[in-house]
Amino acid sequence: MKILVxxxxxxxxxxxxxxxxxxxxxxxxxxxxxxxxxxNLNPAATFYQLDIRSSNLSQIFEKERPEVVNHHAAQMDxxxxxxxxxxxADVNVKGSLNVLECARKYEVRQFIYASSGGTVYGxxxxxxxxxxHPIQPVCQYGGTKYMTELYLYMYxxxxxxxxxxxxxPNVYGPRQDPKGEAGVVAIFTGQMSRDETVTIHGDGLQxxxxxxxxxxxEANRIALSLPSGGYVYNLGTGQPxxxxxxxxxxxxxxxxxxxxxxxxxxxxxxxxxxxNSTKFQTxxxxxxxxxxxxxxxxxxxxxxxxxxxx
Numbered sequence: 215m216k217i218l219v220x221x222x223x224x225x226x227x228x229x230x231x232x233x234x235x236x237x238x239x240x241x242x243x244x245x246x247x248x249x250x251x252x253x254n255l256n257p258a259a260t261f262y263q264l265d266i267r268s269s270n271l272s273q274i275f276e277k278e279r280p281e282v283v284n285h286h287a288a289q290m291d292x293x294x295x296x297x298x299x300x301x302x303a304d305v306n307v308k309g310s311l312n313v314l315e316c317a318r319k320y321e322v323r324q325f326i327y328a329s330s331g332g333t334v335y336g337x338x339x340x341x342x343x344x345x346x347h348p349i350q351p352v353c354q355y356g357g358t359k360y361m362t363e364l365y366l367y368m369y370x371x372x373x374x375x376x377x378x379x380x381x382x383p384n385v386y387g388p389r390q391d392p393k394g395e396a397g398v399v400a401i402f403t404g405q406m407s408r409d410e411t412v413t414i415h416g417d418g419l420q421x422x423x424x425x426x427x428x429x430x431x432e433a434n435r436i437a438l439s440l441p442s443g444g445y446v447y448n449l450g451t452g453q454p455x456x457x458x459x460x461x462x463x464x465x466x467x468x469x470x471x472x473x474x475x476x477x478x479x480x481x482x483x484x485x486x487x488x489x490n491s492t493k494f495q496t497x498x499x500x501x502x503x504x505x506x507x508x509x510x511x512x513x514x515x516x517x518x519x520x521x522x523x524x
Contacts, residue, residue: 215438216240218280218322220266220313221287222259223250225390225397226328226382226427230284231256233431242278244271245287254389266309275316283317284326284434285310288359292333295355296482306358314365317375324376326437327366330359331381331448331489332422342423342452342490345381353482363446370444378437380430383450383489387427387509388516398460399424399510403517406470414457416479421454423488426509429502436498450489451502463507467514 217234221227222243227250234241241259244266255261262274266287288306289295295302310327317325333356335343351357366377390397392404405412433449461474495501504512 215282216242216278216280217282217284217438218242218244218275218278219259219284219286220244221250221285221328223247223252223254223261224286225254225387226385226430227284227286228254228256228389229387229427229431230286230434231259233428233435234284235259237435242274242280244274249290249391251389251391266313267304268312271312272316272319275320275322279320280322282324282326282438283313283322285313285362286328287313288328289355292353292355292482293480295353295358299354302354303358306355307361310362311365314362314369318369318373322375324378324438325366325369326378326434327362327380329363329379329381330356331383331450332487333484334360334363334381335484335487337484338487341454341486342450342488343448344490345446345448345493352484355482367444376440376442377444378440379446380433380437381446381448381489382430383423383425383448385425385427385430387513390427390513392517398422398457399464399513400517402461402464403468403514406464406468407514407517409470409472411472412461412470412474414461414474414476416457416476416483418458418461418474418476419456420479420483421456421486421488423450423453424455424460424506424509425450425502426504426512429500429504433494433500436500440498447494448489448491449494449502450491452488452490452492454486454488455506460510463510464514467511
């Protein structure tokens with residue numbers, strides 16, 4: 215099966231690409247390398263360096279004729295979405311719509327979309343959030359990620375396009391950028407590896423649902439086998455972990471000796487969020503197999519073996 219992966223040089227996208235290739239699929243990557251890394255690219259995939267907002271994207275679809283689109287390219291930083299909402303919307307809404315239009319024009323069979331379970335629900339009315347929870351994002355990023363879900367529903371109604379929406383939890387693991395603005399596990403790991411002071415924004419008791427990237431990649435592979443339709447699924451463990459717990463676990467794994475520095479909480483971030491993924495687990499047999507401690511150890515080992523932290 216030929217699958218076009220947007221954002222395939224990024225953290226999650228590149229792990230998805232590797233798994234798809236491992237299972238014998240033909241993979242095409244579109245990535246502008248703004249946040250993606252050339253070093254993440256699998257040489258077995260066909261790569262186009264292009265922004266998803268580009269009018270030239272149609273030419274790639276015309277040439278490659280993918281059967282499936284796996285859409286991971288995005289502006290993914292909550293804080294940037296608050297500071298620059300026009301850019302956030304330009305990438306996450308206009309860019310996604312450009313991908314969707316190409317998929318419609320060239321008769322893509324299925325569209326798999328990485329949405330954000332950590333932001334589309336806003337401050338939860340109940341926990342863990344299931345897919346029926348009201349959509350009430352409290353930041354621009356959550357709003358723009360949900361907008362593409364709405365477009366997918368429309369394209370299903372109007373054009374019969376099959377789709378799968380995954381509302382992601384906090385995904386962590388190898389290739390997450392330790393010098394970026396998103397991804398507390400990678401940021402802490404990088405700072406500890408460089409023996410820098412780790413800064414925790416807020417009181418550190420913010421709760422998140424952490425899932426290892428290999429488990430998320432496997433969900434994307436499973437989605438290829440779903441019957442025709444339109445699906446929305448949470449991915450997650452259903453278990454909360456706070457930021458201080460992540461700090462303490464990484465401190466133990468890395469033998470880090472310093473205490474954390476606490477600073478004011480950041481605007482637009484949800485206080486508590488963890489997800490009920492029973493629907494996807496029941497319908498497909500998927501489940502997160504990697505324990506938090508095991509995943510953190512694998513993440514630290516990866517960063518120790520690369521030059522990313524230097």
